[in-house]
Every structure is written in structure tokens, then in C-alpha cells.
Amino acid sequence: METSFTFKVLFFYGFILMLLISSVVAFIQRCRISAKRGEMFFFIEFKETYDKKGRLDLVPIDSDNEGTEGYERIYEAYGFCFGMFFLFIIFTMMSLSWERAAGYQLPTFIPFSLMLATGLWISPIFSLFILELNENDVLKIFVLTIMGSFLSVSTGILLSGSIYMEILGLLLPLFFLPLLIYHLQSLLFWGIAIGTPWNVSPKVRKIMAWYGMVWFPLLLTYQGSLIIPLGLNEYEGSWANAIEVAMELFIRTVEIIFRMLEVLGSGA
Numbered sequence: 001m002e003t004s005f006t007f008k009v010l011f012f013y014g015f016i017l018m019l020l021i022s023s024v025v026a027f028i029q030r031c032r033i034s035a036k037r038g039e040m041f042f043f044i045e046f047k048e049t050y051d052k053k054g055r056l057d058l059v060p061i062d063s064d065n066e067g068t069e070g071y072e073r074i075y076e077a078y079g080f081c082f083g084m085f086f087l088f089i090i091f092t093m094m095s096l097s098w099e100r101a102a103g104y105q106l107p108t109f110i111p112f113s114l115m116l117a118t119g120l121w122i123s124p125i126f127s128l129f130i131l132e133l134n135e136n137d138v139l140k141i142f143v144l145t146i147m148g149s150f151l152s153v154s155t156g157i158l159l160s161g162s163i164y165m166e167i168l169g170l171l172l173p174l175f176f177l178p179l180l181i182y183h184l185q186s187l188l189f190w191g192i193a194i195g196t197p198w199n200v201s202p203k204v205r206k207i208m209a210w211y212g213m214v215w216f217p218l219l220l221t222y223q224g225s226l227i228i229p230l231g232l233n234e235y236e237g238s239w240a241n242a243i244e245v246a247m248e249l250f251i252r253t254v255e256i257i258f259r260m261l262e263v264l265g266s267g268a
Contacts, residue, residue, distance in 0.1 A: 005231025006157060008242035012112065013153065013249050016119045017146050023120055024142065027127035028135050031058055042124060044073050046131070055136045060128065074128060081125045088118040089251070096244045108239045115247050122254060129261045138264060145260045149253040152217045156224020165225040172222055175215055182208050205262060212259035220252050 027042075034041035035048050035058055045061040062070025095111040130138045159165050227245060231237045 005237040005242060006227050008237075008239055009227050009245045009249075010153070010157075012115070012243050012246035014150060016115060016246065016250050017150060017253065019116055020119045020123060020126075021143055021146060023123040024127045024130070025139070027124055028058075028131060028139065031127070031131060032056065042077055042128075044077065044128075045070065051134055051136060053136075057134050057136060058131050060131060077128065078125055081121050084121040085118060085125070088114055088121055089247075092118055092247055093244075096240055096247075105238075105240060108243070111240060111243045115243055115250070118247075119250065126257060126261070129265070133261070133264055138261075141260065141264070142257065145257055146253065149217065149220055149249075149256055152220040153224035153227075153249055156221040157227055159221075160225040160228040162225075165222060168218060168222050168225075172215075172219060175218070178211060179208070179215060209259045209262040213256060213263065216252055216256045216259065220249060220256075223249060223252065 031041050031046050035046040046058045047061050049057050049059050051057040060070060060074050062068035092111055092114040095106050095114055098106045126142065130142060156165065223245075230241070230245065
């Protein structure tokens with residue numbers, strides 16, 4: 001019995017999301033063990049503090065004091081992991097386009113392994129952001145955000161071919177304009193095109209983060225509605241193409257998580 005394309009996509013997408021959750025939880029747990037032993041982990045020292053509810057809340061030492069060793073280390077860690085994350089995205093996409101370039105397809109486990117490595121490299125970044133906020137509450141929100149992303153894709157699959165998805169497909173480009181202007185103004189005035197614009201007030205950043213948390217789930221829902229039509233094409237319904245679609249969904253999920261962390265971390 002042939003496996004449906006929808007199942008293939010959801011399998012790969014769900015697998016990398018579960019890997020992301022488990023690796024973030026494992027990273028935070030390892031940080032707690034290191035803090036209790038007074039050791040460094042990921043070249044960073046952590047201090048045991050407690051929140052208002054009396055729960056253990058780790059804090060990277062000197063991570064907020066510019067010029068200190070702890071500050072430099074945590075931002076070096078961010079930079080290295082971001083670099084490896086984007087590098088493995090490129091490796092994954094190259095492996096998926098190998099058939100068109102070389103005339104034959106790589107074994108499925110190669111792009112799948114590269115996709116999982118991509119998820120592993122973004123995990124330390126999420127973990128450190130969560131630790132800087134409060135891992136007790138933010139970790140729960142992190143998991144709920146990932147579950148909500150998967151639900152958005154599933155909703156799109158259920159509504160595939162409906163008038164609702166047709167309308168959503170027409171409205172999404174229009175709704176993207178505020179985000180486009182928000183990021184382009186940073187490029188025009190500051191020459192910076194990557195990341196969150198910092199030449200705007202914290203209140204504006206928070207508003208746009210909330211806006212992104214609405215737009216990107218809608219985009220995930222619409223992309224989910226396109227999975228079934230793709231599977232109907234015998235040339236598009238391969239395992240390799242399912243990994244490519246799952247990778248695109250995962251990148252959108254990463255965008256949503258960053259918006260969520262910005263909402264929780266930026267000033268009002």
C-alpha cells in the first residue's frame with residue numbers, strides 16, 4: 001500500500017518538531033545540572049536563582065553586562081548556532097535539489113538527517129532565550145506554540161480546496177505588507193536586512209511580533225492546504241519532496257517561535 005504524501009509530510013514535520021522540543025528540554029536540564037555542580041556548559045556559566053513562585057530559574061552569568069566574559073560568550077554561542085542553522089538549511093536544500101542538478105536522487109536518509117541537524121542547531125538558541133526569560137513558564141508556552149503550529153498545518157489540510165483557503169491565499173500577500181515595510185525600513189535607513197529592526201521602539205517591536213504571530217500561523221495554514229494538491233502529482237509526491245515541504249513548514253514554525261520569544265522578552 002502506497003503511503004500518502006500528506007502522511008509523509010506530517011511524519012517528517014512532526015518528527016523534527018518533537019526533536020526540537022526534546023532537545024530544548026534536554027539542553028535546559030543539562031544547564032541545571034551544570035549550575036548545581038558549578039560547571040560550565042556550552043562554554044557558559046549559569047547561576048541558580050528563584051522566581052517569585054520559588055521555582056528554580058537559571059540565569060546565564062553576566063549575560064546582560066556588555067563587555068563581560070559571560071556577555072561575549074552567550075552572543076558568540078548565538079552567532080555560531082545561527083551560522084550552523086543557516087548552513088544546514090543550505091545543505092538540506094542542496095541535497096533535495098541534487099536530482100535536478102546531478103540526474104539522480106540521493107538516498108532519503110541524507111536530506112532527512114540534514115533536516116534533523118538543522119533542528120538541533122537552532123535548539124541551543126531557543127534554550128538560551130528561554131533561560132534568559134524564565135524556563136518554568138516560557139518552556140510551556142514554547143511547547144504550546146509548536147503544537148499550535150502543527151495544528152495550523154493540520155487545519156489547512158482539512159480545509160484544502162475550500163473557499164476559505166482560496167480567500168486566505170488572496171489576503172496573505174496583502175497582510176504581509178506591514179511586515180515587509182517593517183523590515184525594509186531597517187535596510188533603507190540602517191543597511192541591516194537580517195533580524196529584528198532595532199531602530200524602532202520596544203513597543204513597536206512588540207506590536208509587530210504579535211502581528212507576526214498571527215500572520216505566520218495563517219501562512220502555515222495556507223501552506224498546509226497545498227499539501228494534498230501536491231501529492232496528487234506523481235512527480236511531486238516523493239519522499240524527498242515531502243522532506244522539502246516539511247522543511248519549509250519547519251522554517252515558518254521557527255519564525256513563529258522567534259516572534260513568541262520577542263513578545264515575551266521585549267519591553268512594553
